[in-house]
Amino acid sequence: MRMVEGAPVVRLRRAVRVALAALATLLVIVGTPSLAQHPQRIVAVGDLHGDFQAWTAIARAAGLVDGHGHWAGGATVLVQDGDITDRGPDSLKIIRNLQQLQKEAPRKGGKVVVVLGNHEAMQLLGDFRYTTPGEYAAFVxxxxxxxxxxxxxxxxxxxxxxxxxxxxxxxxxxxxxxxxxxxxxGWVEHKLAWAPSGELGKWAARNPAVVKISDTVFVHGGLSAEYAATGIDEINRRVAAAMAAADDTPASILTGPLGPLWYRGLTGRDPDAEAERPPATNATPRPTIDQELTAVLAATGAKRIVIGHTPILTGIAILNGGRLVRIDTGISRYYGGPLTWLEIVGDQLTPHTVGRPAP
Incomplete structure (x- = not known):
């Protein structure tokens, strides 16, 4: 038997429908929350090269960690742009802290992305030319x-x-x-850990060589027009495969001068990279750096690219109308450059510097 609703119930339902219609109209006029209205905070940190003190100073000053080294960055996205290892003694300490933060940040709505650098690939490939005694001692x-x-x-x-x-x-x-x-x-343990089947080798292989967050592409060395045309996903697939196979051949994406770990062509003419390209002719002249940058950004659908790898000891450089940002400022005590990080909120790029702690 169908129950007949009383007048108060009918009036209540009608009032609810009117209220929902009004809310829908309001949302159309005002708009729902978007990334543009609530821009994501990204903090990008360049090459650290084994300087744990420098990393800690930067992470605290940027509000990423608390006094005990635990995640305090909330919904911030941290991008470490590669080259954690070599030249300094405390690479393993930095890696262990970043691994910890990769687990902690998502619990607070944040994220930690570690971009693969050429020096991490060198560890996996057994190229220890720049590995310091302290890095081996950390494994003893x-x-x-x-x-x-x-x-x-x-x-x-x-x-x-x-x-x-x-x-x-x-x-x-x-x-x-x-x-x-x-x-x-410690050499034996270090080598085993960094092998393709080792704990650190597998961790490094899982880290992307190129990552795009919102309108910004992050890569360690640089992105050549040749590799940009293949797409970010394909670049990362090739890098992961080369890491798994420990491919150190001259044609490897891990070692080639046009590859994302080594490319310097966005900071100046790179003779090694130019030697890999077909000769320029009157009919096909070599594009300028700005033209290549335009092609790279078009291929990736980004507004800007952030790179490390090539030190610039005067501080973070925002170049080419904000389309290219260099964040390798020689942070490690080995270089003695300024301790810096880049903050990105929407289209606002803000370089920061913190004083170097006493030894």
Missing amino acids: DDQSAARRDRVYELNKAAIEAAAHAKDPKLTPEAIRAQWLAETPL
């Missing part, structure tokens, strides 16, 4: 000496053969002593 434990001895014994024949190829008169004792001197404690 009470089993390090025994592990190193086992590695020597397992590779003794090959080590002795390589040594004798240089000096046939070397005794086994001299060869061993030389190898130990060249292989500090």
Whole structure:
């Protein structure tokens, strides 16, 4: 049996419908909240190269962490633009803090993005030219000496053969002593951690080489027109595959001068990159840097690109009408540049500087 609603109920339903219609009209006039009305705060930090003190000073000054190193940035997006490792002693400390913040930030509505730098790729590829003793020492434990001895014994024949190829008169004792001197404690653990199957190698491979957040593209070295044309997703796919395979061939995206980890063509003419390109002719002249920048931004649908890799010790540089931003200011004590970070809120770009803490 159908129940008949009383007049008060009917009037209440009519009032609700009128109120909802009025609210809908108001939303059409005022508009719903948008990114433009509530712009996202992005903090971008350049190359750190093993300087944990500098990183901590920047992170605190930017309001990203509290006094205990935990996330305090709320809904901020932090982008660390690569090259955490090498040149300084405390790369592992920085990585561990960033890994922690990658877990903590989402709980507060924020995010931490670590862009892959060429020096992280070098670690995975076994290129330790710039790795410092402190970076190896960070991996030392009470089993390090025994592990190193086992590695020597397992590779003794090959080590002795390589040594004798240089000096046939070397005794086994001299060869061993030389190898130990060249292989500090922690080296074995460091190499294992950074291998493609190692904990840090896998972590680095998961980090993007190029990331676009709102209207801004972040990349470590730079984005050449050639790679920009392939698309960000394809670049990251190729980089991840090359990291998994430890591809260090000259044509690898990890080592090539046109690739996103090494490209310097947006900061000046890069002879290595130019050698990879077809020769310029009168019919096809080489585009200017500004023209290439225009092509890169068009290909990525971005307003600006933020890069590190090439130090500029005078501070963050906002160039080409705000379309190119260089944030590698030599933050590490190795370079002695200013401690800086870039804040992006909507279309407002604000460079910041904090004083270097005492050693």
